Amino acid sequence: MNMRYINFLLITLLSFFSHIAIAETNMKIFELQTKDGIQKIQIQERNEVFLPQEIISISNADIKFNDKYTRSLSQVRKNNGRFVNIGAVDENTDIETVCRNFLEKNYDQLSIDHNNLQLKKAEFAGNRWYVIFNQIHNGISVKSSSVRFTIAKNGNIQTFEATYFDDITLSADKPSVSTLECKKAAIIGLPSSEENYNFKRLNNDSPVIVPYLLNGKYSYRLAYEYEVTNMIEFYTALVDAKTGALLSRYNHTNEAFAKGDVYNNPNAPLVNSPIGNATFSIAGKNYISNRNGSIDLPAGSANKQFTTNLSGKFAKMYTTDKLAKDGSTQIKPYSFTGTVNDDGINMIGKTDNFDEVVRTLYYHTNFIHDYITNIDGQFNAYLTEFPCIVELLPASSLEKITGITFNAFSSGDKSISFYAANHNIILIGRLPSVIYHEYGHSINYVMYSNWSKHGRMISSTCNEALADITAAFALDSPDIFENAVAPGYEQYLSRYNLTRNLDNDYTYPEILIHECHHDSQVLSGALWDLRKAIGIEMAELIVHFARREAPDAFTLDAALANWFEAVVKAADGGMGEFLYFDEILQAFDRHKIGFNLLAKTRFEHKGTDDSEDLISLPIVAQLPELYMPKQVEEVFVNYYTNWDSEVQTIALTKNGDTYEGKLPKPDKVTRYYYYFTMKNPYNGELIRSPRNHIAFVGYKKLYENNCETIANWEVTNENNTERGWINKEPTYAFVSSPEALLSPIVDHTTGQGKCWRTGYEVVNYAIKTLHSTSTLTSPTITFSGEYPIFSYYYYLLNTNTYSGSLKIEFSFDNGQTWVLAKEYSKQVHFPEAWTWKRDFIHIRKFAGENPNYSNMKVRFVAFGNSTSGYFTFFVDDIAIYNTDTPGSIDVDKIVNNITISPNPASYEAELKFNRELINPEINVIDALGNIIYSIKTDGNYSTFPLNVNNLESGVYFLQINSGKTTLQTNLTVVK
Ligand SMILES: [Zn+2]
Structure with missing residues (x-):
């Protein structure tokens, strides 16, 4: 078995799909012995032509190895999921033995005989071992072979690449070709005669084994490798050591390489690597290296001076070393000057000016560019002019510019900036993953600017x-x-x-x-x-x-x-x-x-209208078809009421992507609390829709204000509040797109006019207040009723850790004195934010001993505490409802996950939670909403003994808070 693996790279979307079948047929399962026993790994196996092709004819034209000959390592870094782990290693580990043991144990699978391997290099750097072996056969080294490992400290084999030939057969005959014959063969077809060339036999004068592809099959030849040069020309040739035939010859005459030391890991040694896609200037002419760093320099270039800005199609290097007087950045092209040597251009040394960091950024930016265009050939079309401008900004100046301690960032519009790496803290300019990460942002930018609405x-x-x-x-x-x-x-x-x-x-x-x-x-x-x-x-x-x-x-x-x-x-x-x-x-x-x-x-549901009559309330929900093999078929509405805490479930009828049903007609004034569940067709799990809804049935509406006009409303801004309350369509936006105007408002009064919201025009961030408030005060409200309820819709929007709050306050003396009724504060996030919700407040709790509702006002106080964050509030459709039946409004029998026994209780009741609660706080609340008893605990509880000795007979409301959880239920005390 010859093992040649390489990662396959696909060019277009089309080939992506046509490739799937091929990928499957080439997948091979290996069962490898690891520390944890046998692990199955899947490896992509692929024959790659990288070896000398059959020579068909000899002419003056160059006889070339396949280009890849000089870079013949195939790669296998794939193991389908888990890394193979061979047990922890460290810098003192005898890594050669560890690798040999791994190969020996897995010989049956891999067919790599470690006795035929010679350690070439083993280096511990950046918490990893880098190990590479060459293959030898009967003491003769095998051209193009290599077996390499990258092993992390935890024992994961992060890379395993093998090009190993296990079917080499060579006759025992000694090489018989004379040196003279070799020289003659090596220059067949070349313009000059033997005496005009210098010949140098490589590999310490020994032959090498050349895997030789002939008619699609490998055969093995013993060959001498020669370097053939004169003042102008430069070749390497392989000559069959037994027949004297020229196997292949590569013309290096004008070939040079652009190379430079770069980091692959900040803590590992610099690696001399090809500098591709870059322009170099020599004696007033420009030369461009290809993606592999190969560059055609004219003869006689050696010892001349070259300069480069490291500027190419996919990256342009800039540095910033001082601030302009006006505070703007002052960037200038990077510049490097050196001398061409025998190999070409080698950018090494010069650590004083972060040159290695610049080279590292340049190298890896080109790498990631190649990587992404190999995945998506079409992507290249967007990238034809995608110079990634990499600025190297000294950290101190960047902090001065932005006031923010960035370390590396993609501006999105095609540039990437980095801190200089010289201040001994941030090594990110030397870290490929950071470069790839920032470039990943640029990829997002390109893809989304093309494809996103x-x-x-x-x-x-x-x-x-x-x-x-x-x-x-x-x-x-x-x-x-x-x-x-x-x-x-x-x-x-x-x-x-x-x-x-x-x-x-x-x-x-x-x-x-x-x-x-x-x-x-x-x-x-x-x-x-x-x-x-x-x-x-x-x-x-x-x-x-x-x-x-x-x-x-x-x-x-x-x-x-x-x-x-x-x-x-x-x-x-x-x-x-x-x-x-x-x-x-x-x-x-x-x-x-x-x-x-x-x-x-x-899942969408617009909320059900209230009814003053006792009727069945229609429920309509929608779930557009999902791009999934199976759709949701079963949707349920779940409800409980203020007088019956037991949750009832009704299956809705599916009609296309609409689901319909009814909340049953109640026999008394009722608040319905309802939410939806649906059955996950893949696992039968019930999915609960995140929003809870409230509907009023049988309540008399005493007052209504749909917030359509500013009439008699009053807005006061304090402390230079910017973007306080305005009367507008319920929209917000970060970007000026029509979708943004509509997108968040799906479950309230979309398209039905205005609401009150903090904010400004589209495109500007919402409320921008610093230690400041914007107050929205309602018109005077007059009504009479025994147990009135204030109902409103609200929407809170907060996108980061910015602090702010929304308070709802009542006044019963036309705005002279105010009482706080409700507060939403600070970080309001999913699921509380980003959606319209309905809430209500029992007005009577705040109206004092002898309530008088002839001069009531409500005000919404928005407080913001930042100039950069944003915190937006929406308020709409306020109303006041009433019923004369106190039992139906004062206490919500919301039982979730608490059981009480006994209930009713006289002396002590045991609370049982459905799971362990951390430091639960237990509040006992009376019928008017006053907290009459509060216990703060320390510890984890799944049950809690509640002493009710001191409580009067009556119905109480229990609220248990633990972290973000709030549980509520009723407790009846009988004496
Ligand atoms: Zn990022």
Whole structure:
């Protein structure tokens, strides 16, 4: 078995799909012995032609090796998911033996006999061992062979590449060809005669074994390798050591290489690497290296001076070393001057001016560019003029410019900026994963400006996830940003949220801390899981092409759900066969951003109108068809009322993508609390739609104001409040697109006129107040009623950790004195924010001993505390309802997950929670809403003994708060 592996690279979307069948037939399962027993790994096997071709005729034309001859290492870095682990290693490990043992144990699978390997190099750097062997056969080295490992400290084999020939047969005859015959063969067809060339036999004068491709099969030849030169010409030739035939010859005459020392890991030694796609100037003429660094220099270039700006089609290097007087950045092209040597151009040394960092950025920017265009050939069309302008900004000046401690960023409009790496803290300019991450943002920018209806990517969390996954896929490692800071500066890891782990089991929404770099790991984690399940090549393709769907949304839950659907679509490619669907579903479900989230975010219900009569309330919900093999078939409405806490469930009737049903006619004045559930067709799980709804039946509406005009409303702004309350359509926007005008308002009074909202015109951020308030005061409200309820719709929008609050206050003396009735404050996030909600307040609780409702006013006080964050409030459709039946309004019998025994109780009641609550706070509230008894606990409780000895007979309302959980129920005390 000859093993030649290489990652396959696809050029267009079309070939992406046609390739799937090929990929499957070439997949080979290996069962490798590892530390944890046998692991099955799938490896892409592919024959690659990189060896000398049969020589058909000899002419004056060059006889060439295939270009790849000089770079003949094939690659196998694929192991379909898990890394093979061979047990932890460190710098003192005898790594050669470890590698040999691995090969020996797996000989049956790999057919690599380690006795035929010679250690070429083993180096421990950046927490990894880099090991490379050459193949020898009967003491003769085999051209093009190599077996290499990259082994992480934890024992994961991160790279395993093998080009090993296990079927070499060579007759035992000694080489018989004379030196003279070799020389003659080596110059067959060349213009000059033997005496005009210098001959140098390579490989210490020994022959080498050349794997030789003839009629599609390998045979093996013993050959001498010669360097043939004169003042102008330069060749390498392989001459058959037994027959004297010229096997191949490569003309290097005008070939030189542009190379330079670059970092592949900040802590590892510099690696001399090709500098491709760059322009070099020698004696007033420009020469451009190809992507492999090959450059044709005229004879006699040696010892001449070259200069370069490291400027090419895909990257242009700039540096900034001082600030302009007006505070603007002053960038200038990078410049490097050196001397051409015998090999060509070698940019080494000069560490004083961050030259290695510049080269590293240039090298890896070109690398990632090649990488992405190999995945998507069409992408090149967008990239024809995509100079990635890499500015090297000294950290100190950048902080002065922006006031923000950026470390590296993509401006989105095609430039990437980096801190200089010389201040010993941030090593990011030397770290490929950071470069790939920032370039990943540029890819997002290009894809979304072409394909998104918004013209940009709105979800910063998804943007970070895709930038991270670009880096992780390019490196095929989830450990991005490893070694991002120098030892001793670890505090910067958390400051910049650089400790990201893509091989994680974070779930949504539990992961949220509302910082996009951190929260993004739920999506990048799912995408990495997908890579583990289906292999790197397919994952790269699918995730990249999912970007063409431009999945995105204003709310994170919808954006994540859209990503799930887009990945399903990209894998399917419109074929309707749902390729890799199970793997995708599993990966996204594992992080709780799969089917449930998708169904939830697509589910729509506009809220049911109230009725003053006791009637059955019609319920209509909608779930548009999902791009999934199975659709949701069963949807239920679940309700309870203020007088019956038991949840009732009614199945809705499906009619296309609409689901219909009715809340039953009650026999008394009733508040319905309802929510929807639907059955996940893949696992039967019930998905609960995130919103709860309230509908009033039988209540008399005493007052109504739909907020359509500003008549008699009053707005006062204090402390130079910007963007306070205005009467506008219920819209907000970050971008000026028509979709943005409509997108968030799906479940309230869309298209039905105006509301009150803080904010400004479209495109400007919403309320922008600093220690300041904007107060909206209602007209005077006059009514009479025994137990009035104030009802309103509100919408809170907050996108980051900005603080602000919305207070609702009542006045019963026409605005002279005010009492706080409700407050929404600080970080209001999913699921509380980003949607219209209805709420209500029992007015009587705040109206004093002898309530008088002839001069009531309501005011909404918006407080903002930032000039950069934004916190938007919407208020609409206020109303006052009444009933004369006190029992039906004062206490909500909302029982969820608490049982009380006995109930009624006289002395002590035992509360039982459905799970352990941490430090629960228990409030006992009377019928008028006063907290009469509050217990703060310390510890975890699944039951709690509540002493009711001191309570009067009556019905009480229990509220138990634990973290973000609030449980409520009723307790009856009988004496
Ligand atoms: Zn980023």
